[in-house]
Amino acid sequence: MNTKFDLRAIGNAFAIHGDFSAAVPHGSGHINDTFAATYNQAGRAVRYIHQRVNHNIFKSVPALMENIVRVTEYQREKLIETGEPAASRRALSLVPTRDGKWFHRDADGNFWRTYLFIEGASTHDVIETEGQAEKAAQGFGAFQKLVAALPGERLHETIPDFHNTPARFSQLELAIGKDAAHRVAKAKAEIDFCMECKPWVGRFIELNRRGVLPERVTHNDTKLNNVMLDDKTHEPVCVIDLDTVMPGLALYDFGDMVRTATNSAPEDERDLTKTFVRMNIFRALVRGYLSTARDFLEPAEINQLAFAGQLITFEIGIRFLADYLNGDVYFKVHREGHNLDRCRTQFQLAREMQRRMEEMEDIVRGAISNAETVILTA
Ligand SMILES: Nc1ncnc2c1ncn2[C@@H]1O[C@H](COP(=O)(O)OP(=O)(O)O)[C@@H](O)[C@H]1O
Numbered sequence: 001m002n003t004k005f006d007l008r009a010i011g012n013a014f015a016i017h018g019d020f021s022a023a024v025p026h027g028s029g030h031i032n033d034t035f036a037a038t039y040n041q042a043g044r045a046v047r048y049i050h051q052r053v054n055h056n057i058f059k060s061v062p063a064l065m066e067n068i069v070r071v072t073e074y075q076r077e078k079l080i081e082t083g084e085p086a087a088s089r090r091a092l093s094l095v096p097t098r099d100g101k102w103f104h105r106d107a108d109g110n111f112w113r114t115y116l117f118i119e120g121a122s123t124h125d126v127i128e129t130e131g132q133a134e135k136a137a138q139g140f141g142a143f144q145k146l147v148a149a150l151p152g153e154r155l156h157e158t159i160p161d162f163h164n165t166p167a168r169f170s171q172l173e174l175a176i177g178k179d180a181a182h183r184v185a186k187a188k189a190e191i192d193f194c195m196e197c198k199p200w201v202g203r204f205i206e207l208n209r210r211g212v213l214p215e216r217v218t219h220n221d222t223k224l225n226n227v228m229l230d231d232k233t234h235e236p237v238c239v240i241d242l243d244t245v246m247p248g249l250a251l252y253d254f255g256d257m258v259r260t261a262t263n264s265a266p267e268d269e270r271d272l273t274k275t276f277v278r279m280n281i282f283r284a285l286v287r288g289y290l291s292t293a294r295d296f297l298e299p300a301e302i303n304q305l306a307f308a309g310q311l312i313t314f315e316i317g318i319r320f321l322a323d324y325l326n327g328d329v330y331f332k333v334h335r336e337g338h339n340l341d342r343c344r345t346q347f348q349l350a351r352e353m354q355r356r357m358e359e360m361e362d363i364v365r366g367a368i369s370n371a372e373t374v375i376l377t378a
């Protein structure tokens, strides 16, 4: 990670009580530059997170920060209202700059923000156990529930059409039409698969347009490593990485958990016999998510939980395919055909989910009836 930054000077821009001791790169995020900085606060070492926001990916950092301020302040209010004794550990807390702003711009135009460091909790890059999957999903469900009634104006849509599958499909069709990198012939099987899937790509957007699926405050990057789990109890502590918090559909958040957590192999695995859906992990995600989201989700959302994984997995697959056809202009590639390999793993998973949809729906139904039994017998 880049350590060319003067973290002492950056830290000094923020209203931190204490003397800077040291700062080291922290975590394994791929988007922002994150540092853990230690300050001597009148004799006690206290840590903060200084984070440089990636302004190449996020075009409007002030709008993104406005979203984060509104969401985290509301979380804090709600947590305190419900008697949570450790609100500053259960929601991210921004530290303002000395001149009362929520971010600091350095001389090179970088945007910096500072959070309280959440101690005694960790993020995990790869889901290894059903327990982790369940707890992560529980955490994301709790997050959605907490912010569901966020008052005021709609949040900024910091990346327009982020999960608009038909719009992504149109971009793919454009890429096929242009054939900028002369690769269409090499991706014939994948393109044929896309055309087969075309009838269902608009399902969620259409249901939302008809008022069946509500727009909500969503996280939009629901990977396991964006929820901190307590080091001792393994319970979810705090959902982090709120850069993509914006209006969206709860199902895309859940679907992306399914896509990333149930995959048995890396996203760019070339041996597709290794890529399959870990159904035990799916079961754990459903259980965890419904344990916190069950009481605010609409029946129409619950009906589509199983399909959500298939739809978003397909959506990410077409984004990789479109980028491959455009000549690798968006996703970083490390080898020839890297984006096509990524597309293939996503399509492999989407196809398998399609084939096993009944089983996945049974799992959702089973989890609901279990939850109901618990409620009835409580
Ligand atoms: N407030 C915090 N307290 C402790 N660790 C944090 C905090 N915020 C982020 N981290 C750690 O830094 C990593 C990267 O942060 P994140 O906001 O997810 O950036 P990215 O967008 O690059 O993924 C996280 O996975 C987590 O381990």
Ligand SMILES: [Mg+2]
Pocket (backbone or CB within 6 Å): 029, 030, 225, 226, 241
């Ligand atoms: Mg992250």
